[in-house]
Amino acid sequence: xxxxxxxxxxxxxxxxxxxxxxxxxxxxxxxxxxxxxxxxxxxxxxxxxxxxxxxxxxxxxxxxxxxxxxxxxxxxxxxxxxxxxxxxxxxxxxxxxxxxxxxxxxxxxxxxxxxxxxx
Amino acid sequence: xxxxxxxxxxxxxxxxxxxxxxxxxxxxxxxxxxxxxxxxxxxxxxxxxxxxxxxxxxxxxxxxxxxxxxxxxxxxxxxxxxxxxxxxxxxxxxxxxxxxxxxxxxxxxxxxxxxxxxxxxxxxxxxxxxxxxxxxxxxxxxxxxxxxxxxxxxxxxxxxxxxxxxxxxxxxxxxxxxxxxxxxxxxxxxxxxxxxxxxxxxxxxxxxxxxxxxxxxxxxxxxxxxxxxxxxxxxxxxxxxxxxxxxxxxxxxxxxxxxxxxxxxxxxxxxxxxxxxxxxxxxxxxxxxxxxxxxxxxxxxxxxxxxxxxxxxxxxxxxxxxxxxxxxxxxxxxxxxxxxxxxxxxxxxxxxxxxxxxxxxxxxxxxxxxxxxxxxxxxxxxxxxxxxxxxxxxxxxxxxxxxxxxxxxxxxxxxxxxxxxxxxxxxxxxxxxxxxxxxxxxxxxxxxxxxxxxxxxxxxxxxxxxxxxxxxxxxxxxxxxxxxxxxxxxxxxxxxxxxxxxxxxxxxxx
Numbered sequence: 311x312x313x314x315x316x317x318x319x320x321x322x323x324x325x326x327x328x329x330x331x332x333x334x335x336x337x338x339x340x341x342x343x344x345x346x347x348x349x350x351x352x353x354x355x356x357x358x359x360x361x362x363x364x365x366x367x368x369x370x371x372x373x374x375x376x377x378x379x380x381x382x383x384x385x386x387x388x389x390x391x392x393x394x395x396x397x398x399x400x401x402x403x404x405x406x407x408x409x410x411x412x413x414x415x416x417x418x419x420x421x422x423x424x425x426x427x428x429x
Numbered sequence: 430x431x432x433x434x435x436x437x438x439x440x441x442x443x444x445x446x447x448x449x450x451x452x453x454x455x456x457x458x459x460x461x462x463x464x465x466x467x468x469x470x471x472x473x474x475x476x477x478x479x480x481x482x483x484x485x486x487x488x489x490x491x492x493x494x495x496x497x498x499x500x501x502x503x504x505x506x507x508x509x510x511x512x513x514x515x516x517x518x519x520x521x522x523x524x525x526x527x528x529x530x531x532x533x534x535x536x537x538x539x540x541x542x543x544x545x546x547x548x549x550x551x552x553x554x555x556x557x558x559x560x561x562x563x564x565x566x567x568x569x570x571x572x573x574x575x576x577x578x579x580x581x582x583x584x585x586x587x588x589x590x591x592x593x594x595x596x597x598x599x600x601x602x603x604x605x606x607x608x609x610x611x612x613x614x615x616x617x618x619x620x621x622x623x624x625x626x627x628x629x630x631x632x633x634x635x636x637x638x639x640x641x642x643x644x645x646x647x648x649x650x651x652x653x654x655x656x657x658x659x660x661x662x663x664x665x666x667x668x669x670x671x672x673x674x675x676x677x678x679x680x681x682x683x684x685x686x687x688x689x690x691x692x693x694x695x696x697x698x699x700x701x702x703x704x705x706x707x708x709x710x711x712x713x714x715x716x717x718x719x720x721x722x723x724x725x726x727x728x729x730x731x732x733x734x735x736x737x738x739x740x741x742x743x744x745x746x747x748x749x750x751x752x753x754x755x756x757x758x759x760x761x762x763x764x765x766x767x768x769x770x771x772x773x774x775x776x777x778x779x780x781x782x783x784x785x786x787x788x789x790x791x792x793x794x795x796x797x798x799x800x801x802x803x804x805x806x807x808x809x810x811x812x813x814x815x816x817x818x819x820x821x822x823x824x825x826x827x828x829x830x831x832x833x834x835x836x837x838x839x840x841x842x843x844x845x846x847x848x849x850x851x852x853x854x855x856x857x858x859x860x861x862x863x864x865x866x867x868x869x870x871x872x873x874x875x876x877x878x879x880x881x882x883x884x885x886x887x888x889x890x891x892x893x894x895x896x897x898x899x900x901x902x903x904x905x906x907x908x909x910x911x912x913x914x915x916x917x918x919x920x921x922x923x924x925x926x927x928x929x930x931x932x933x934x935x936x937x938x939x
Contacts, residue, residue, distance in 0.1 A: 395508045397684045417718025418681075420798030 482901025493933020546909020
């Protein structure tokens with residue numbers, strides 16, 4: 311009976327994920343351009359326990375740290391979020407797709423201006 | 430360097446040339462295990478790490494005539510723990526002290542360290558530090574260190590700590606890197622220690638392999654290798670690994686300070702470690718983010734009247750106690766935190782007395798960032814009444830009101846029957862009130878190698894390993910069980926100074 315329940319749950323979860331994630335029902339839809347792409351683009355491992363995309367996953371589309379650092383080199387004269395003393399930080403430390411993002415630099419620092427108010 | 434050059438004669442020649450640094454035994458031929466090493470580079474001294482300890486040892490060794498190569502895991506000396514220092518250097522018999530006619534002695538300094546460190550300090554490195562710290566600081570002063578002055582610090586029984594006007598370790602790195610550039614020395618960055626090449630039979634380190642797997646360099650060190658690779662405060666993982674009490678702490682440190690190099694020394698040389706569970710744990714982190722945030726120098730607020738209370742609203746300590754001695758008491762509070770309670774008058778007075786970046790620091794805040802944190806209302810709150818303040822932070826209302834009523838009575842009587850505080854400042858009899866919640870803030874680890882007075886790591890049978898020196902945070906036990914301010918920065922520089930001089934036969938006080 312227990313085994314049957316687990317199997318059933320898996321089938322239900324799989325169906326739900328195929329038609330729009332069960333998580334998506336409990337969270338805001340993805341922001342910006344990410345709303346236009348299938349959930350599975352980022353959430354490649356569709357098990358209930360592994361939901362957060364890895365940095366490698368993000369970088370498949372967005373480029374590596376060196377490329378990102380170049381893009382944000384002139385964002386703000388006081389800091390470059392992709393080239394900081396913290397090194398290769400996980401993307402999801404700052405970037406969130408289903409909730410407010412948070413610039414981790416300002417957990418400690420007091421930077422102002424461009425790049426400090428994340429969506 | 431080829432293996433031919435490492436013949437028995439060549440090795441003996443090296444041994445004789447370095448006899449001044451304590452290579453006392455008659456060197457045997459290298460063991461089979463190490464004689465076939467193919468070296469990519471060769472130097473007299475190989476320094477690992479580029480904080481105060483690493484750079485100071487490199488400069489002293491260079492000035493003593495040694496060929497020096499520097500390797501570092503990180504990307505810049507401005508990412509080391511030295512950069513994150515608050516600009517405080519404790520030194521005994523510095524020129525500054527002598528000019529002011531302050532009587533101090535290495536024995537007195539060492540005793541202060543030992544007393545504050547709960548009697549758990551390792552005597553050998555403490556003595557070496559105490560005896561050479563003044564001379565080391567004078568060297569910095571003679572080589573362009575930015576403005577500074579003596580500043581009293583609790584735990585030191587004489588005026589001996591020297592504070593940078595900037596309140597920032599950036600001054601030391603500015604000074605040391607300028608000296609480095611003037612001498613044409615460079616740092617090989619992104620080159621972490623990969624392996625220590627150790628001749629077990631002769632108990633001697635011959636060199637190191639640095640870099641990443643599949644892309645390493647082997648560097649022969651004719652006189653010695655300096656392990657100045659820093660401590661454990663670069664990540665939450667490396668702190669949590671050694672001390673379960675600090676798993677809610679805010680560790681700051683160079684991002685590469687993960688203790689990996691120390692563990693490589695355990696693996697390759699079999700060095701034992703000591704004091705690994707001890708950290709400089711300050712009760713003053715404003716945890717704005719998950720285990721991230723700056724440090725509030727609450728002592729400045731206390732000097733004007735602020736009190737420290739717990740979640741029950743009760744004072745739990747004499748607020749003027751040394752800050753790292755408050756830590757264990759704070760950990761016993763219901764939520765392991767404390768609340769720095771003041772009113773607008775106390776806050777504004779304190780904010781006017783010194784730069785805002787000295788009040789909230791590492792990194793330094795300005796007033797706007799403080800106000801923003803109040804607006805967020807999570808770690809710092811402001812309210813017109815104590816009731817409202819207690820609500821916002823979840824502090825016990827009745828407890829807090831009773832405590833503050835009592836405290837104001839103590840202020841009138843100028844007597845604190847609760848904890849014996851003798852300086853009262855402005856009473857807390859009118860709002861608006863401000864409270865800042867603080868957690869443990871960690872900037873230094875005490876754990877590392879056991880060393881002798883020459884700062885040579887001791888092996889499993891307590892014998893110094895030849896050709897290897899430890900400097901800075903890799904030396905275990907300097908600060909014992911509790912950290913006394915200004916000693917980490919002082920020890921980092923002084924240990925580097927001593928090692929660099931020892932490696933080139935210069936005089937040091939031992």
